[in-house]
Amino acid sequence: MSSFSVTEPSNRTKWFAGTLVILYAVITMIPLVWIALTGFKSPSDAIAYPPKYVIGSDSEAGFKPTLEGYVNLFTTRTRQTQEFLDANPPENWADEIVRQYDMVIVGPSKFGERFLNSVIIGFGSTFLSVFLGTLAAYAFSRFKIPLADDLLFFILSTRMMPPIAVAIPIFLMYRQLGLSDTHLGMILLYTGVNISLAVWLLKSFIDGIPTEYEEAALIDGYTRFQAFYKVVLPQAATGIASTAIFCLIFAWNEYAFAVLLTTANAQTAPPFIPTIIGVGGLDWPAIAAGVTIFLLPVMIFTILLRKHLLRGITFGAVRK
């Protein structure tokens, strides 16, 4: 900075502020780092006291990294007799890991399936919310629809209800319609929950696009629909993308509806992860591995798309 400014903090202030913020950031990351580490421990190292935190060292605080947690997360295993184990040598590295407990892998676990359900339901509902939301937001923005704002606000306020309160009638309704524990049911439900926010966010983005462009296009002989997807859509791309991120994160993280309305077929990962049981109590390395795999996409997403995301949070909150 060349010119002197009274509002620019001094270097000492900056250094002080920076140190405190970094300290907070480091403390806030400890639980996440710990879970990531636990995923690579053996069950006995995971519950050791004092805790082990040095990777690969032989010291008291060290542990040898292993993929046991990940193997246990993705497979089901059974205990076998010594004769059987002797007669059947391990087929691959995963089998070898399991052998130290006199076990053999008998098949995949349900985690893969549940994770896939999360992906299908997350992306399905995000696509639907953004698709329908963009159309509705355009109509709310460009045509005079009476009571539009009140209607939107009222619908947004139904989100003040506890999810359990909404789940009661949805549960009864889905049972009648045969939508319980189906992907379609969950996609529709998450879309219904997300769409009010999606329309709200998208409308403010579309409001920001000058109408002159479309009017010019209309005069040039475009139909209203062509003007919408050839002129407005490209300009709203940023807004659509950041709305999509919000919808995706909500659907990915949602637990209350998932645990009440799905049991097997369409169950997503959040209700499934806590139920992973190992031999003799909870299998913490496997749970930690599942937690890591499940949280990692969101963290990478957040870091890559931080600009849109952080703006979106404050934008959505500060507007009204």
Add this chain to the structure above:
Amino acid sequence: MSDRALDRVAAATPQPVARKIKGLSDRAIAWIFVAPTIFLLLAINIFPLIWTIRLSFTNYRANRLNREPEFVGLRNYERILTDSDIWLNMQATAHFLFWTIFFQVLIGFTLAWLINKKFKGNDLWTTIIVLPMMLSPAVVGNFWKFLYQPQIGLFNYIVGFLTGKDPSSFEMLGQVDLAPWAIVIVDTWMWTPFVMLICLAGLRSIPDYIYEAAEIDRASKLRQFFTITVPMVLPFLMLAVLFRGIENFKMFDLVVQLTGGGPGSVTELTSINLKREAFEKWRTGYASAYAIILFVTVFGLASIYVKALNKVKER
């Protein structure tokens, strides 16, 4: 959306443009664009609300399919409002609400204020701080349960390391006096960044020239903080409190994974209690009335709060 409304849409479209349009009319487009959303909102939001209201006047039980529900008038409401256990749940919720908001505002505002000093690399560290709030609350609750384990948990170890206490001498999730604080700590860890982001937006909205003018008037830094910074960030801060308040009033996933409402029922927040009534005891009608009471409570408190917020904004 009625036909009359659509007529008004068409009437509002400027004539020359309307005549120029080929293909579908604006009125048809508006109808086609809005209809699926309205339908979905009615099906997933409005219709269930109405159904809940209707159920709240009956003694319906969702696990008994062949019994006709009876109309019981206001009896469910009467029983809820006079039930002392529910007031205990309300107290647990109030404790949780008050302290989470207190700590989140305190830490969140401080962090925002520090980040706004624009030190090098502040956006990177902001992103790292924000990570917890992006995660799934249920999964967060699940792994914090691991950190809170009495003998093996990292939390107990660190507290023991810092205070000299034996890490196996206290149970964050198992002790009646500690469990309410255990959930406050996790929620604060998770949601402080949200308050921070909103405060940061508020701080960044204050134009530099106000501080420059204050500097010319020789106002001290402390005075500038209390007469410029605080009043100008206050509306933002109040908004953050509103959002956190609503979210934590309906808190379910995080706490149910952490404590399941226990030990006893000291962390049984209203949402967890509601789940118990609706999906474990299957008292559907009763739970519906409960749900309506909660909704009216949040809606009422939020409306009063928004009025106060607008007054602050006007100043």
